[in-house]
Amino acid sequence: MITDAPRIVTSRLGHSDSHTLERYLATGGYEGLRAALARPPAEIREEVDKASLLGRGGAGFPAGRKWSMLRPAEITYLVINGDESEPATFKDHLLIERDPHQVIEGTIIAAYALGVAQAFIFCRGEFALGLERLSQAVNEAYAHGALGRNIFGSGWSLDLVIHPGAGAYICGEETALLESLEGKRGFPRIKPPYFPAAIGLYGAPTVVNNIETMSNLPWIVRNGGAAFAALGQGSSTGTRLFALSGRVERPGWYELEMSKTTFADLIMDPSLGGGVKDGHDLKAFIPGGVSAPWFGPEHLSLGLDQDAVAKQGSMLGSGSVVVMDDTTCAVRAAWRITRFFYRESCGQCTPCREGSGWLEKILRRIEEGAGREADLDLLMDACDNIAPGVSWPPQQTTICVLGPSIPSSIASGIRMFRDEFLLHVKEGGCPMRDAR
Amino acid sequence: MAALTPENFERARAIVALYPKARSALIPLCHLAQSQDGWLTPEAMEDIAALVGVTPAEVRGTASFYDMLHTEPVGRHVIAVCTNIACMLGGAYELLEHAEEHLGIAVGQTTADGEFTIEEAECLAGCDTAPCVQVNHRFFGPLDAASFDALCERLRSGELGGDVPHHGTLCRVERAVGLLATEGERGGDER
Numbered sequence: 001m002i003t004d005a006p007r008i009v010t011s012r013l014g015h016s017d018s019h020t021l022e023r024y025l026a027t028g029g030y031e032g033l034r035a036a037l038a039r040p041p042a043e044i045r046e047e048v049d050k051a052s053l054l055g056r057g058g059a060g061f062p063a064g065r066k067w068s069m070l071r072p073a074e075i076t077y078l079v080i081n082g083d084e085s086e087p088a089t090f091k092d093h094l095l096i097e098r099d100p101h102q103v104i105e106g107t108i109i110a111a112y113a114l115g116v117a118q119a120f121i122f123c124r125g126e127f128a129l130g131l132e133r134l135s136q137a138v139n140e141a142y143a144h145g146a147l148g149r150n151i152f153g154s155g156w157s158l159d160l161v162i163h164p165g166a167g168a169y170i171c172g173e174e175t176a177l178l179e180s181l182e183g184k185r186g187f188p189r190i191k192p193p194y195f196p197a198a199i200g201l202y203g204a205p206t207v208v209n210n211i212e213t214m215s216n217l218p219w220i221v222r223n224g225g226a227a228f229a230a231l232g233q234g235s236s237t238g239t240r241l242f243a244l245s246g247r248v249e250r251p252g253w254y255e256l257e258m259s260k261t262t263f264a265d266l267i268m269d270p271s272l273g274g275g276v277k278d279g280h281d282l283k284a285f286i287p288g289g290v291s292a293p294w295f296g297p298e299h300l301s302l303g304l305d306q307d308a309v310a311k312q313g314s315m316l317g318s319g320s321v322v323v324m325d326d327t328t329c330a331v332r333a334a335w336r337i338t339r340f341f342y343r344e345s346c347g348q349c350t351p352c353r354e355g356s357g358w359l360e361k362i363l364r365r366i367e368e369g370a371g372r373e374a375d376l377d378l379l380m381d382a383c384d385n386i387a388p389g390v391s392w393p394p395q396q397t398t399i400c401v402l403g404p405s406i407p408s409s410i411a412s413g414i415r416m417f418r419d420e421f422l423l424h425v426k427e428g429g430c431p432m433r434d435a436r
Numbered sequence: 437m438a439a440l441t442p443e444n445f446e447r448a449r450a451i452v453a454l455y456p457k458a459r460s461a462l463i464p465l466c467h468l469a470q471s472q473d474g475w476l477t478p479e480a481m482e483d484i485a486a487l488v489g490v491t492p493a494e495v496r497g498t499a500s501f502y503d504m505l506h507t508e509p510v511g512r513h514v515i516a517v518c519t520n521i522a523c524m525l526g527g528a529y530e531l532l533e534h535a536e537e538h539l540g541i542a543v544g545q546t547t548a549d550g551e552f553t554i555e556e557a558e559c560l561a562g563c564d565t566a567p568c569v570q571v572n573h574r575f576f577g578p579l580d581a582a583s584f585d586a587l588c589e590r591l592r593s594g595e596l597g598g599d600v601p602h603h604g605t606l607c608r609v610e611r612a613v614g615l616l617a618t619e620g621e622r623g624g625d626e627r
C-alpha cells in the first residue's frame with residue numbers, strides 16, 4: 001500500500017489457505033461477530049454509520065443510511081449482491097473465493113444489526129469455485145455455531161442461504177437480482193419504490209448490499225467505525241479494493257486507502273500497476289467500470305475519491321480501472337463496450353433495447369471501414385435518445401440505469417478521440433489494426 | 437437420463453425447503469438438473485415445475501433468460517472465451533479465432549464428437565488473467581494459441597477430470613443442514 005493504512009478486506013490473502021475456517025479463526029475470524037453479539041443491534045448500526053462506509057457495489061450509497069431506511073416489518077430480509085459482472089470488475093470474485101468466511105461473517109453481523117428473518121448471498125453462477133468455497137464456509141459456520149439457532153450462545157438465530165445466479169449481467173441491478181432470487185427472469189422492477197428497503201424480496205423490506213461492503217464489517221466492529229472513518233478523506237473513508245486491468249504491466253487487485261492514493265499511483269507505481277504495458281504511452285483509462293465515462297492522462301493526479309471523480313464527470317463505480325494505451329483503438333474499445341450492453345439489455349425499455357443495437361451496428365461499421373462522417377452525429381443522436389442531453393450523471397428514461405450507461409464510452413470516445421473516429425471513415429478502416 | 441433421479445429429487449426437495457417461497461428454488465434446481473444431464477431436458481423441466489409449483493412452460497421461459505441454462509444439448513466441455521474490454525486488449529479475439537479454427541467450429545457450435553462447444557463470453561471477472569477462458573465454469577488464463585491447444589488436449593484425454601467436471605456441474609459442496617433458525621416456528625407459509 002502507498003499509504004500506511006492497514007489492509008482491511010485483503011488481510012488474509014497472503015495465505016494460500018485463506019479460505020479455510022482454520023486460517024480464518026487463527027487470524028481473528030468471527031471475533032467481530034462475537035463482539036457484535038455482545039452489544040445491542042442499534043449500536044452496531046451506529047458504528048457503521050460512524051464509519052461512513054460507502055456501498056462498494058457501484059452506486060456508492062452510504063451503508064448506514066441504507067440500513068436506516070429499512071421499513072420496520074415483521075419479516076425483513078438481507079440479500080448480498082455477489083453477481084459481479086460489470087466488465088473489468090473482479091474484486092468480489094476474489095473476496096468470495098479467497099476469504100468466504102469474511103463475507104459470511106460480515107453478512108451475519110449486518111443481519112444482526114438489521115434484525116432480518118433470513119439472509120441470502122446471491123453468487124454469480126459462473127463462479128463455480130466461489131460457490132463451492134462459500135457453500136463449504138457456510139457449512140463450517142453452522143458447525144462452528146456462527147449460524148443457525150442461538151448463535152454463539154447469544155439467543156439470536158439466523159439462517160443464511162447461498163443462491164447461485166445463472167448468467168445475466170442485469171441481475172446485478174438490485175431489483176432484477178430480487179426477481180431472479182424469486183425464481184423469475186431478471187427484469188429490473190419499475191421505480192418507485194426506489195429502494196428494496198421499502199419493498200424488496202417477496203414484497204418484504206429488504207437490504208441489498210455488495211460483497212465488499214459486507215467484507216468490511218468484521219474489521220469495523222473490531223476496530224470501531226471511527227478508526228475506519230479516520231482512513232481516507234471526506235466522504236471516501238476506509239480502503240477500497242481496486243481491480244486494475246487492460247494495457248498495464250501488473251494487472252491485478254490492490255487494496256488502497258481511498259482518496260489519499262491517486263490513479264497515477266495505482267497505474268504507474270512499481271509496487272502497484274507498474275506502468276503502461278511495454279513502455280507505451282497512456283491514452284485513456286476507465287475509472288470505475290465500463291458504465292463510467294473515460295478519463296485522459298490529465299486526470300492521473302486525481303485521488304481515488306468518490307466525490308473528486310464525480311466532480312470531474314465520471315464515477316469510481318465498481319472500483320475497476322481499465323488502462324488503454326497508444327495501441328488501443330478508441331472506436332474498437334467503444335464498440336466492444338457497447339456490444340456488451342447490447343447483449344445484456346434485458347429488453348424491457350425501447351431506448352435501451354433498440355438503441356444499444358443501433359449503436360453497436362454503427363460503431364462496428366465505422367471500425368470495419370464502412371462508416372460515414374455523419375455517423376458521428378448519428379451516434380450522439382442515438383445516445384441522446386437513451387439519456388437526454390448525454391450529461392453526467394445521465395438522465396434516465398428507462399427502468400434501470402443500464403440503458404443510460406450505454407452513452408458513456410461512446411460520448412467519451414468521440415469527445416476525446418474525434419479525429420481517430422474520422423480517420424476510420426477517411427481511411428476506410430481501423431488505422432491501428434496493425435498495432436495490436 | 438432426463439427426469440430427475442430419485443436421489444436428485446430428494447436433493448431438489450431439500451433445496452426447495454431453504455426458501456420462504458418454493459419458486460425461489462427454480463434456478464438452483466435448473467443447475468441441479470444440468471449437473472445430472474449436462475443440459476436442461478424437457479423431462480427435468482417438468483419435474484422442476486412440479487417441485488416449485490409452476491408450469492413447465494414457466495420453467496422454460498425463465499431458464500431461457502439465463503446464459504448458463506441450456507435447453508438444448510451442449511458439448512461435454514463448454515469453452516467460454518471472454519472477449520470483453522480487458523480481454524480484448526489482451527488479444528481475446530485473436531484467441532477466439534484460433535479456437536474456432538483449432539476445433540473446426542464457430543461460436544455457438546459443438547464439435548461432431550460432442551466434446552467441445554465454444555461460446556463468446558462477456559466479462560468473467562478474471563480480467564487480470566486476460567485473455568480469460570472458462571471451461572465448464574472453471575478458470576483458465578491467460579491463454580495463447582499454444583496453451584489453448586494444450587488445454588484442449590488435456591480436456592480430451594480426461595486428465596483434468598477432477599478440476600473440470602462435466603458440463604453443468606457447478607457446486608459440488610452440498611449444504612449440510614436445512615434451515616435451523618426457524619425450526620419448529622414455521623408453518624402456514626406458501627409452498
Ligand SMILES: Cc1cc2nc3c(=O)[nH]c(=O)nc-3n(C[C@H](O)[C@H](O)[C@H](O)COP(=O)(O)O)c2cc1C
Pocket residue numbers: 054055056057058059060061063066081082083084085086169170171172173174175208209210211213400401402
Ligand atoms: C446494471 C447494473 C448492474 C449492477 N451490478 C452490480 C453487481 O454486479 N454487484 C453489485 O454489488 N452491485 C451491482 N449493481 C448495483 C446494485 O443495484 C446495488 O446498488 C448494490 O448491490 C448495493 O450494494 P451496496 O450499497 O453495498 O453497494 C448494479 C447496478 C446496475 C444498474
Ligand code: SF4
Pocket residue numbers: 170187188344345346347348349350352353398399400401402403404
Ligand atoms: S434500461 Fe435496459 S436493462 Fe434496464 S430495464 Fe430497461 S431494457 Fe432492461
Ligand code: FES
Pocket residue numbers: 087088089518519520521522523524558559560561562563566568
Ligand atoms: S474482461 Fe475478460 S474476464 Fe473481464
